Each structure stands twice: as structure tokens, then as C-alpha cells.
Amino acid sequence: MSSHHDVVIVGGGNAGISLAAKLRRMGCRDVAIVEPKQVHHYRPLLSYVAGGLAAMDDLTREQSRCIPEGCTWYTDEAMAIDADRAVVRLSTGEELHYNDVAVCPGSRVDWDAVPGAWEAVGTTAAATNYLPEMAEKTWTMLSSLTAGRAVFVISDRHVPCAPVGLKPLFMAADHWRDAGVLDAIEIDLLVEAERLVNHDDADRELRAAAADYGVRVRTGARVEAVDAAARNLRVRTAGGSDELGYDALYVAPPHRAPEWVAESGLATAESDGFVAVDPGTLQHRVHPRVWGLGDVATVDTLPSGGALRKQVPVVAHNIAANRAGRTLRHYDGYSVAPVTTSRRELLLAEFDRDGRPQPTISTPDLVRPRRSTFVFDRYLEPQIYWHRLLKGNVS
Numbered sequence: 001m002s003s004h005h006d007v008v009i010v011g012g013g014n015a016g017i018s019l020a021a022k023l024r025r026m027g028c029r030d031v032a033i034v035e036p037k038q039v040h041h042y043r044p045l046l047s048y049v050a051g052g053l054a055a056m057d058d059l060t061r062e063q064s065r066c067i068p069e070g071c072t073w074y075t076d077e078a079m080a081i082d083a084d085r086a087v088v089r090l091s092t093g094e095e096l097h098y099n100d101v102a103v104c105p106g107s108r109v110d111w112d113a114v115p116g117a118w119e120a121v122g123t124t125a126a127a128t129n130y131l132p133e134m135a136e137k138t139w140t141m142l143s144s145l146t147a148g149r150a151v152f153v154i155s156d157r158h159v160p161c162a163p164v165g166l167k168p169l170f171m172a173a174d175h176w177r178d179a180g181v182l183d184a185i186e187i188d189l190l191v192e193a194e195r196l197v198n199h200d201d202a203d204r205e206l207r208a209a210a211a212d213y214g215v216r217v218r219t220g221a222r223v224e225a226v227d228a229a230a231r232n233l234r235v236r237t238a239g240g241s242d243e244l245g246y247d248a249l250y251v252a253p254p255h256r257a258p259e260w261v262a263e264s265g266l267a268t269a270e271s272d273g274f275v276a277v278d279p280g281t282l283q284h285r286v287h288p289r290v291w292g293l294g295d296v297a298t299v300d301t302l303p304s305g306g307a308l309r310k311q312v313p314v315v316a317h318n319i320a321a322n323r324a325g326r327t328l329r330h331y332d333g334y335s336v337a338p339v340t341t342s343r344r345e346l347l348l349a350e351f352d353r354d355g356r357p358q359p360t361i362s363t364p365d366l367v368r369p370r371r372s373t374f375v376f377d378r379y380l381e382p383q384i385y386w387h388r389l390l391k392g393n394v395s
Contacts (some may be wrong), residue, residue: 011102012035012067050138051170080161119231122228149246153252156258161304164252170340170341173213198351272298280330299331313395332352348368
């Protein structure tokens with residue numbers, strides 16, 4: 001069985017749906033989307049579910065409502081891409097021939113990277129909002145803690161928008177303060193990166209907020225293993241290895257690309273299994289009709305939904321430009337990290353791949369925690385996502 005489409009998009013998340021809608025708006029008549037999931041999640045709200053300020057219904061839609069009009073939807077899983085033959089192979093055995101293919105299936109939690117982590121989140125004492133099915137459990141765990149030690153672990157290994165993993169910490173700490181139990185809870189933050197966020201002013205603001213709640217912050221801290229039965233972590237820092245017990249454990253875990261990416265020859269030794277694209281043009285380094293964007297692509301910047309707003313129009317433009325022999329557009333590495341500092345305020349760090357600030361507006365200073373940015377991120381941004389971004393309204 002085989003079919004042919006002008007553009008095949010592997011992945012029906014934010015990147016895939018937004019790109020499909022953008023291509024349709026640009027006049028592409030034959031776009032196919034490969035996505036097995038029947039439910040679409042607005043993933044940024046998962047951190048608010050983990051902080052007790054949103055419900056799963058707020059971020060869930062039927063996938064059929066998100067597929068752009070005129071697109072062909074394959075509800076099978078992609079198993080391989082043969083770039084030499086220009087074919088996407090599906091789990092059913094069907095082959096989709098393409099003129100161009102955009103690879104954006106997202107990344108997966110890599111539980112094997114931290115031995116014992118999967119067993120830990122199977123208990124009541126550990127959770128993560130990086131799996132939709134555990135987001136509500138995360139808030140149940142954090143809100144029920146009244147004394148003891150809460151440990152928050154933020155990996156630096158391909159985590160989608162890793163600084164957002166700080167949201168449950170600050171919302172929980174604010175809750176504990178309001179409940180009068182903050183002084184009875186020790187809070188440890190273990191961040192694998194050297195900074196909380198790759199933006200000087202935002203990093204200072206977040207460290208100040210952590211100090212205000214009495215959070216013990218350790219950067220450059222990698223969790224090597226978790227003992228779920230003993231509720232214990234083995235942590236390595238520049239000073240060596242030590243152990244840390246916990247009563248509640250939150251993890252923003254390492255991620256990896258789907259195995260078929262490397263098996264299809266789309267990765268390189270340097271790309272760690274992820275799609276090896278030019279970070280500027282988002283064109284594959286070897287196969288010019290293959291494009292990569294989102295969490296699965298090596299774009300040398302923080303993966304985030306805000307980054308996709310810049311990546312989607314670049315890929316859409318470059319597919320057409322490449323066919324016509326025109327100059328390709330470049331993506332400068334813009335990304336954004338919206339992080340709550342309480343249950344009422346949020347800061348917005350915008351920066352390029354070198355950590356240079358790239359604010360969308362000059363005033364007010366959105367790096368300072370504000371009520372207005374909190375309201376925008378929690379309540380207005382989801383509506384923009386459903387009604388504009390997934391409709392291809394990006395430029």
C-alpha cells in the first residue's frame with residue numbers, strides 16, 4: 001500500500017498542526033499529517049495542573065477538531081523515514097511518498113537515563129507533569145505535604161522548556177506558605193544546568209524568589225539514581241556524589257528522540273539521536289527535502305512552544321523557497337520561558353540561542369514577575385493557541 005502527498009508532516013502536536021495550517025494558508029493543496037494520538041494536549045497548561053490552578057479538561061481537545069481543514073490525517077504511527085526514496089513508512093506497513101517531509105513528533109521521557117525514576121513515579125511520593133496522566137497526581141502529592149522534604153529535580157537533557165519545571169515548585173511553595181506549613185517543609189531544587197534559565201536577569205529573579213521561600217538551590221546537580229523504596233536520591237555535583245532523602249519528589253525528566261529517527265539515518269553522532277538539522281534553516285544537513293522542528297530537532301536553543309512560533313513560518317517559507325531556488329529564511333534561536341514565582345505572578349524570559357535577551361516588547365519589563373503576565377500565560381495564551389496558532393496564524 002502506498003500513497004503520495006506533496007508535504008507529509010510526522011507529528012500532530014503544536015509544531016505539526018501549526019505547520020500544516022500555515023502551509024494550507026500559503027496555498028499548499030496536499031498536506032498529510034501522521035499522528036496516532038486521538039487527543040491533543042495544550043502542554044504548557046500541564047504545569048498549572050501540577051500547581052493546582054488548572055484541570056485536564058482545560059488543555060484537552062479531540063485531535064479531530066485540531067486537524068486543519070483539507071489535510072489528510074493518518075492515525076498510524078510513523079516507523080521510519082527513507083530519505084533516499086522519499087518515503088514515510090507507517091506501522092500498518094503503508095508507505096507515504098512525499099515531495100517534502102517535516103519531522104516533528106516531539107520527544108519522549110527517557111526513564112532509562114535515571115535508574116529507579118520510573119519505579120519512583122509509580123509510588124505516591126513522586127510524580128511529574130511531563131506525562132499528562134501524572135499531572136493531577138503531582139498536585140495531589142504536593143498539596144497534601146505538610147511537613148518533611150520536597151525535592152524538585154530539573155534535568156538538562158533535552159527537557160522541553162526545562163525552566164517551566166520550576167512552576168510547580170513556586171506554586172507549591174506559595175500554597176504551603178498560605179497554608180502555614182512552609183516552615184515545616186525543606187525544599188531542595190536540583191538543577192542539572194548551571195543556571196535556572198539562560199537569561200541573566202530572569203536567573204537572578206528566580207533565584208531571589210527561591211531564596212524568599214527558603215529553597216536550597218543546587219545547580220550543576222545530576223541525579224544518578226533513585227531508590228523508590230527508600231525514598232532516596234543519589235546526586236552528583238562538581239564536589240562529588242552524595243545522597244538525599246525525600247518525602248515528595250517532582251521530576252522534569254530527561255527526554256530522548258523516538259528510536260526510529262536514528263534508525264532512519266536522520267541523526268548524527270553529534271545530535272544524540274535527534275534530527276540533525278541546520279539550526280538556522282531547519283533543513284536536514286544531508287537530505288534537503290527533510291525538515292525538522294520542535295523538540296525532536298537540533299536547533300541549539302531551549303525547546304518551547306514560543307520557539308515554535310518562529311520555527312513554523314521558517315519551515316513553511318523554506319519548503320517553498322527551496323523548491324524555487326530562492327534564499328532560505330533563518331531562525332535566530334528565539335525561545336521563551338514563562339515561569340511563575342507564586343500563584344499570582346509570572347516572569348517571561350525571552351532570549352536567543354546565545355542567551356541574549358530578545359523581548360517582544362520593550363515596556364513593561366516582562367522579566368519582572370507580574371500579575372498581568374500570569375493572567376496572560378494562564379488564561380489568554382491557551383485561547384490564542386487553540387484559535388490562532390493551530391490555525392496557522394504565525395508569521
